[in-house]
Amino acid sequence: MQWGHYIWPAVIAGFEPILLAFGGSTMSVPDGQTCNLEHPDSIRAFQFIQDMMWVDHTAITPQVEQENAGKYRFALGELAMLGGAHWMTDIINDQNPDLNYDVAALPAEQAGNASVVHVHGWAFYSGSQNKDLAWHFVQWVSTEGAGPEMGLIPAYRDLALSDVFLERPGEPEHLQEAFLEPADWPLTMGPTAFSDKYAQILGPDGYGLAIEAIMLNEMPAAEALAGVCEVVDAIMNE
Amino acid sequence: MSQRTGRLRLPTGNQRREWFAAYAFLTPQLLGLVVFIGIPLAASIYYTFTKWDLIAPEPTWIGLRNWEYLLFEDPRVGKVLLNTVKFILTGTTSFLVLSLLVALLLSRKAKGNFVFRALFVLPWVLSSVALGTTWKWLLNTRSGPLTQAVELFGIKSPDWLLDPQWAMIAIAMATTWQALGYGMTVYLAGLQGISDELYDAAKVDGANGWHRFRYVTFPMLSPTTFFLTVTSLIAAFQLYDAVVTMTSGGVAVAPGGPKDSTRTIVLYLYNQMFQYSERMSGLGYAATIAWMLAILIFIVTIIQWRLGRLWVFYGGDDGR
Numbered sequence: 001m002q003w004g005h006y007i008w009p010a011v012i013a014g015f016e017p018i019l020l021a022f023g024g025s026t027m028s029v030p031d032g033q034t035c036n037l038e039h040p041d042s043i044r045a046f047q048f049i050q051d052m053m054w055v056d057h058t059a060i061t062p063q064v065e066q067e068n069a070g071k072y073r074f075a076l077g078e079l080a081m082l083g084g085a086h087w088m089t090d091i092i093n094d095q096n097p098d099l100n101y102d103v104a105a106l107p108a109e110q111a112g113n114a115s116v117v118h119v120h121g122w123a124f125y126s127g128s129q130n131k132d133l134a135w136h137f138v139q140w141v142s143t144e145g146a147g148p149e150m151g152l153i154p155a156y157r158d159l160a161l162s163d164v165f166l167e168r169p170g171e172p173e174h175l176q177e178a179f180l181e182p183a184d185w186p187l188t189m190g191p192t193a194f195s196d197k198y199a200q201i202l203g204p205d206g207y208g209l210a211i212e213a214i215m216l217n218e219m220p221a222a223e224a225l226a227g228v229c230e231v232v233d234a235i236m237n238e
Numbered sequence: 239m240s241q242r243t244g245r246l247r248l249p250t251g252n253q254r255r256e257w258f259a260a261y262a263f264l265t266p267q268l269l270g271l272v273v274f275i276g277i278p279l280a281a282s283i284y285y286t287f288t289k290w291d292l293i294a295p296e297p298t299w300i301g302l303r304n305w306e307y308l309l310f311e312d313p314r315v316g317k318v319l320l321n322t323v324k325f326i327l328t329g330t331t332s333f334l335v336l337s338l339l340v341a342l343l344l345s346r347k348a349k350g351n352f353v354f355r356a357l358f359v360l361p362w363v364l365s366s367v368a369l370g371t372t373w374k375w376l377l378n379t380r381s382g383p384l385t386q387a388v389e390l391f392g393i394k395s396p397d398w399l400l401d402p403q404w405a406m407i408a409i410a411m412a413t414t415w416q417a418l419g420y421g422m423t424v425y426l427a428g429l430q431g432i433s434d435e436l437y438d439a440a441k442v443d444g445a446n447g448w449h450r451f452r453y454v455t456f457p458m459l460s461p462t463t464f465f466l467t468v469t470s471l472i473a474a475f476q477l478y479d480a481v482v483t484m485t486s487g488g489v490a491v492a493p494g495g496p497k498d499s500t501r502t503i504v505l506y507l508y509n510q511m512f513q514y515s516e517r518m519s520g521l522g523y524a525a526t527i528a529w530m531l532a533i534l535i536f537i538v539t540i541i542q543w544r545l546g547r548l549w550v551f552y553g554g555d556d557g558r
Binding site: 062063066067069196197199202203205209212216235238 | 314374375378379380381382397400487492494495496497498513514515516
């Protein structure tokens with residue numbers, strides 16, 4: 001085992017639960033309309049992430065990620081913990097069926113436990129020529145097709161909590177505690193794409209450069225995030 | 239109108255048949271040109287005067303607002319143009335110089351040359367995604383073969399794709415490697431067109447190897463160099479896929495990093511077309527950026543043609 005943890009530095013779902021658990025967030029909760037990156041708890045969370053990489057040397061740095069992605073390192077047994085959604089289990093099972101692993105929810109920080117719920121929306125056009133077939137497909141991917149075929153969690157709670165999903169061959173033991181119960185936590189957020197400005201905010205015209213500076217250890221989190229909300233809020237208010 | 243009689247001379251039956259046949263052969267090509275080039279070009283010019291997010295039922299006419307914003311207000315245009323110019327300077331220069339060098343080396347009659355020629359051409363057929371993924375790994379800071387090769391000489395290797403000073407150079411290295419086979423092939427064809435008599439005459443006049451290259455090979459290859467310069471510059475202006483594959487993921491979710499150092503004009507066009515929701519974003523502004531790029535390419539090409547008159551030797555009686 002070479003590395004401790006991988007947190008998807010480039011993906012909002014990678015760091016947002018950590019920010020939420022610390023009491024911060026990238027954008028205001030729950031409306032997601034104003035920047036919250038300069039909140040002291042957001043800064044503290046980002047500093048924690050930076051320290052995991054560059055002070056404690058437990059988390060994978062961008063340089064290490066460049067050599068081989070964290071998700072592959074986990075499947076290879078080079079990484080102890082990998083943050084991720086349920087669909088990662090199918091990928092890992094496929095890459096290394098013999099890997100003995102389990103899933104767990106993220107630990108709590110001062111604000112409590114937090115997680116991110118990815119929501120997948122399915123739709124078909126009212127003018128579709130095959131509405132019945134389309135509805136049948138949507139039903140299927142939301143229920144028994146969700147887990148084995150899509151790597152997702154069934155949309156219907158009773159089905160997600162049933163043995164059809166939880167006891168499916170290849171699923172880790174603690175699916176319920178890791179992926180289903182966190183959906184009820186007050187701090188759990190989702191979906192991540194909270195606005196049509198999302199791509200711009202996360203990119204170089206938003207807070208992307210500040211996140212880069214933190215992940216590459218170019219400056220402390222407080223310095224990197226100073227003034228970033230003015231830029232983000234300007235985008236949101238345009 | 240006939241000068242002699244002042245009357246219309248009507249085509250004969252044979253001429254009419256010939257014209258009909260000519261137009262029949264031309265029609266498919268003309269139709270293709272009109273449908274796939276003419277109409278999209280005209281439509282894209284129209285869209286530069288509109289705003290449309292492709293969700294609204296139809297575009298809204300806004301006159302020259304896209305052009306005003308692009309030329310006088312958008313603070314990112316200068317930066318993305320500068321990034322593009324950096325790539326042009328590094329990528330195009332390295333492509334031309336290395337293509338010529340490799341062609342000169344492989345033009346000699348030596349055993350096994352065809353194997354090397356094939357090896358150099360192989361990357362040319364690679365997809366851009368394969369190119370980017372391979373080079374991303376080759377340049378990785380920890381165990382990348384190129385990083386290690388640099389460090390063999392006791393030099394600290396740069397953090398190629400994570401250092402804004404080096405990222406565009408790294409992309410230029412990758413694209414040069416891919417295009418080298420093409421440039422080499424064109425140069426080899428040019429070299430084969432140079433008559434041995436010219437070299438023999440130069441030898442008789444006492445020219446050494448450098449002189450023969452400087453006064454025979456290089457001038458005789460100038461049309462080839464000119465062709466490659468023009469086409470590679472046009473391609474360099476359109477850089478997109480290598481940037482996306484080599485700078486996505488890892489440290490920034492948006493390609494074009496680190497520190498926005500590799501965001502090119504085409505990548506910015508993509509941002510404005512598909513990702514951003516600013517007041518000007520959408521098809522109209524993206525079309526305006528595309529037209530600015532087309533105009534830039536046109537101007538640069540015209541300048542190259544003009545400058546080409548000074549140094550391109552076509553081998554005619556007057557040397558042109």
